[in-house]
Amino acid sequence: MATQQDELLQQVTASEYKYGFVADIEEELAPVGLNEEIIHYIWERKGEPEWMLEWRLRAFRHWKTMQEPRWAKVTYPPIDYQAIRYYAAPKKRQVQSLDEVDPEIRRIFEKLGIPLEEQKLLAGVAVDAVLDSASVATTFKEKLAELGIIFCSMSEAIQQHPDLVQRYLGSVVPYTDNFFAALNSAVFSDGSFVYVPPGVRCPMELSTYFRINAARTGQFERTLIIADEGSYVSYLEGCTAPIRDENQLHAAVVELIALDGAEIKYSTVQNWYPGDREGRGGIYNFVTKRGICLGKESKISWTQVETGSAITWKYPSVILKGDGSVGEFYSVAVTNNYQQADTGTKMIHIGRHTRSRIVSKGIAAGRSNNTYRGLVRVLRGADYARNYTQCDSLLIGHTCGAHTFPYIEVLNPTAITEHEATTSKIGDDMLFYCRQRGISEEDAVALIVNGYCREVLLHLPMEFAVEAQKLLAISLEGSVG
Amino acid sequence: MDNILIIRNLRVAVEGKEILHGVDLEVRRGEVHAIMGPNGSGKSTLAAVLAGREGYDILEGEVLYNGMNLLEMEPEERARAGLFLAFQYPVEIPGVTMATFLRTALNEIRKARGQEPLDPIAFLKIARERMSWVGIDPEFLQRGVNESFSGGEKKRNEIFQLLLLEPQLAILDETDSGLDIDALKVVASGVNRMRSPERSFVVITHYQRLLNYIVPDVVHVLYDGRIVRSGGKELALQLEERGYDWLRAEGEELVLPSIS
Numbered sequence: 200m201a202t203q204q205d206e207l208l209q210q211v212t213a214s215e216y217k218y219g220f221v222a223d224i225e226e227e228l229a230p231v232g233l234n235e236e237i238i239h240y241i242w243e244r245k246g247e248p249e250w251m252l253e254w255r256l257r258a259f260r261h262w263k264t265m266q267e268p269r270w271a272k273v274t275y276p277p278i279d280y281q282a283i284r285y286y287a288a289p290k291k292r293q294v295q296s297l298d299e300v301d302p303e304i305r306r307i308f309e310k311l312g313i314p315l316e317e318q319k320l321l322a323g324v325a326v327d328a329v330l331d332s333a334s335v336a337t338t339f340k341e342k343l344a345e346l347g348i349i350f351c352s353m354s355e356a357i358q359q360h361p362d363l364v365q366r367y368l369g370s371v372v373p374y375t376d377n378f379f380a381a382l383n384s385a386v387f388s389d390g391s392f393v394y395v396p397p398g399v400r401c402p403m404e405l406s407t408y409f410r411i412n413a414a415r416t417g418q419f420e421r422t423l424i425i426a427d428e429g430s431y432v433s434y435l436e437g438c439t440a441p442i443r444d445e446n447q448l449h450a451a452v453v454e455l456i457a458l459d460g461a462e463i464k465y466s467t468v469q470n471w472y473p474g475d476r477e478g479r480g481g482i483y484n485f486v487t488k489r490g491i492c493l494g495k496e497s498k499i500s501w502t503q504v505e506t507g508s509a510i511t512w513k514y515p516s517v518i519l520k521g522d523g524s525v526g527e528f529y530s531v532a533v534t535n536n537y538q539q540a541d542t543g544t545k546m547i548h549i550g551r552h553t554r555s556r557i558v559s560k561g562i563a564a565g566r567s568n569n570t571y572r573g574l575v576r577v578l579r580g581a582d583y584a585r586n587y588t589q590c591d592s593l594l595i596g597h598t599c600g601a602h603t604f605p606y607i608e609v610l611n612p613t614a615i616t617e618h619e620a621t622t623s624k625i626g627d628d629m630l631f632y633c634r635q636r637g638i639s640e641e642d643a644v645a646l647i648v649n650g651y652c653r654e655v656l657l658h659l660p661m662e663f664a665v666e667a668q669k670l671l672a673i674s675l676e677g678s679v680g
Numbered sequence: 681m682d683n684i685l686i687i688r689n690l691r692v693a694v695e696g697k698e699i700l701h702g703v704d705l706e707v708r709r710g711e712v713h714a715i716m717g718p719n720g721s722g723k724s725t726l727a728a729v730l731a732g733r734e735g736y737d738i739l740e741g742e743v744l745y746n747g748m749n750l751l752e753m754e755p756e757e758r759a760r761a762g763l764f765l766a767f768q769y770p771v772e773i774p775g776v777t778m779a780t781f782l783r784t785a786l787n788e789i790r791k792a793r794g795q796e797p798l799d800p801i802a803f804l805k806i807a808r809e810r811m812s813w814v815g816i817d818p819e820f821l822q823r824g825v826n827e828s829f830s831g832g833e834k835k836r837n838e839i840f841q842l843l844l845l846e847p848q849l850a851i852l853d854e855t856d857s858g859l860d861i862d863a864l865k866v867v868a869s870g871v872n873r874m875r876s877p878e879r880s881f882v883v884i885t886h887y888q889r890l891l892n893y894i895v896p897d898v899v900h901v902l903y904d905g906r907i908v909r910s911g912g913k914e915l916a917l918q919l920e921e922r923g924y925d926w927l928r929a930e931g932e933e934l935v936l937p938s939i940s
Contacts, residue, residue: 626771627734627735628771629771629773631731631733631734631755631771632767632770632771632773633773633781633785634732634754634755634756634759635731635732635755635756635758635759635764635765635767636759636781636782636785636788636841636845637756637759637760637785637786637788637789637792637845638756638781638784638785638788639756639788640756642784642788646773646776646780646781646784647773647776649775649776650773650774650775650776650777650780650824651774651775652775653775654775
């Protein structure tokens with residue numbers, strides 16, 4: 200670990216957002232704006248069955264009755280939903296074999312460090328690559344299929360596995376859940392689908408890499424992961440976008456379902472374009488992520504490192520329905536310059552002996568605002584439920600803000616909840632101590648921040664942890680001195 | 681010329697209040713200088729200014745370190761050029777292991793010296809050896825920097841870092857404060873082990889006690905922001921006996937002796 204940390208420190212140069220390139224690929228674009236025709240357009244392009252059209256239209260009609268939520272501690276000008284393009288897909292579409300992937304698309308992902316050739320991939324990671332609205336490649340499908348694991352794009356799942364999709368899609372996040380979930384349900388165009396059959400331990404990390412490329416286009420992907428009885432899967436999600444001085448909307452929905460004794464580990468390194476130093480541009484990341492521990496003794500664990508986006512609105516949550524089920528949330532959220540993050544989790548205890556653990560590390564620098572918002576709810580029947588929450592904030596400089604809004608609702612007298620919170624600063628004395636030992640100020644900040652986040656980073660798969668450390672350092676460049 | 685450090689007429693203010701009123705000091709390579717003085721005389725200010733801490737206004741004077749204009753160098757540049765400060769109050773850095781911190785520091789300094797970086801194995805070997813010199817358990821390498829160390833452990837940890845980083849000029853800022861006699865001996869033996877014709881020390885202390893174990897070549901008395909007297913190691917004993925008041929009694933007639 201120490202070597203990688205050093206390499207990381209050496210790699211911290213004066214670079215800014217390094218994923219900000221725009222690739223010139225031929226894309227099929229829907230007309231700008233949103234109405235029932237656009238929904239028909241998407242549905243047709245995807246060649247989906249009839250029931251999906253009904254599903255989308257129901258969501259759309261409901262969405263029209265809803266108001267955008269305004270309770271988060273973020274501010275932004277009103278979003279014109281008619282000025283967004285809801286579908287953009289590379290013209291050369293889903294291919295039969297990886298060799299057929301458009302070389303230009305292949306280059307995009309290579310530039311991002313995500314090679315699509317299986318032999319070159321990091322050992323033990325299967326990738327689904329999503330560009331704008333469409334999945335362009337999924338690796339290691341055959342190998343996984345031998346174990347009965349389904350790992351494919353959402354479009355493909357709707358075609359090939361309609362029973363599973365119909366049964367679970369919207370079962371954790373119904374379209375009525377919130378404004379952005381309704382919008383997503385109406386217009387989502389792709390995403391990843393995972394099904395792990397009973398008793399199977401998925402032998403490799405499954406990963407989706409999301410990339411927004413087209414201008415004035417929103418990304419609305421949908422991920423559905425089902426872990427059947429006694430199975431295990433670890434899933435990774437990464438994302439980047441070009442530098443543009445407009446704001447782009449990303450409204451994803453992720454649903455996880457863990458049956459009896461199953462375990463899902465979901466890790467995110469979110470690095471959407473955060474906007475420039477003056478706060479121009481950047482992604483609005485309004486995402487609904489929720490898992491349900493349906494079965495007894497099941498477990499869902501969210502780990503997220505959030506460094507990107509102009510605005511993050513995101514609360515990966517767990518509904519602990521099965522007796523003895525476990526929910527975890529480990530989070531590092533970094534904001535710099537004019538970024539705003541309102542993020543946290545919900546742990547809903549329904550079953551007996553359910554346990555949840557929340558570790559949140561917020562880091563604010565520049566003129567940014569970083570908010571933790573969390574809910575721990577213990578329902579009447581959740582005998583002996585337990586929650587432990589630790590919520591730390593780290594401030595760098597004098598012009599940023601850290602805020603904590605923990606909500607705890609306990610309806611069962613046998614439940615125990617604990618909440619600990621701290622706020623600290625990277626003090627001048629800490630930096631001076633490092634510098635007196637020969638470590639530059641930037642490297643010192645990276646070192647201190649990584650130390651502060653260690654508890655969370657330990658929960659990431661190794662390759663991802665190294666990536667996350669680099670990101671933390673880059674995100675905080677220029678935040679001191 | 682073999683002066684590693686030359687301070688000329690250094691006047692320093694903190695928040696508009698002048699603390700050092702013109703300090704002159706020359707330290708030769710291989711020498712150990714003790715700077716003694718009562719509370720508030722400016723000892724720690726001097727140490728902080730030499731190491732480059734922010735918040736100190738240089739009103740006048742210059743400091744040459746190995747012939748370089750020290751006051752124009754960033755703190756990390758000073759450290760990489762071989763200047764080390766053992767802190768009076770070492771800072772805790774939670775979550776950053778001693779091993780990561782010190783290997784990063786050592787490799788920065790080695791880079792500046794034109795040496796290859798140490799890999800983790802080589803680093804561990806040298807770190808364990810130096811820890812044993814000051815009686816620190818190697819297990820400390822996996823703990824956060826100074827994180828929940830006792831006062832004595834923090835001080836010993838500073839000396840361990842001195843042993844590891846092998847500076848040319850080490851400034852010890854009240855390293856003896858808060859140490860019992862056994863810990864004091866350990867700290868002193870660590871420092872004595874490092875004494876060499878190539879390395880100089882400036883030992884800042886309130887009490888003579890430490891100087892029984894780290895015997896200085898020269899003792900200076902800093903009083904009210906000036907060096908009011910310099911002499912051999914017997915000066916420290918004199919101060920121990922008579923306190924600082926006799927210097928006050930002699931008042932302003934004191935002329936600054938220059939050490940050559």
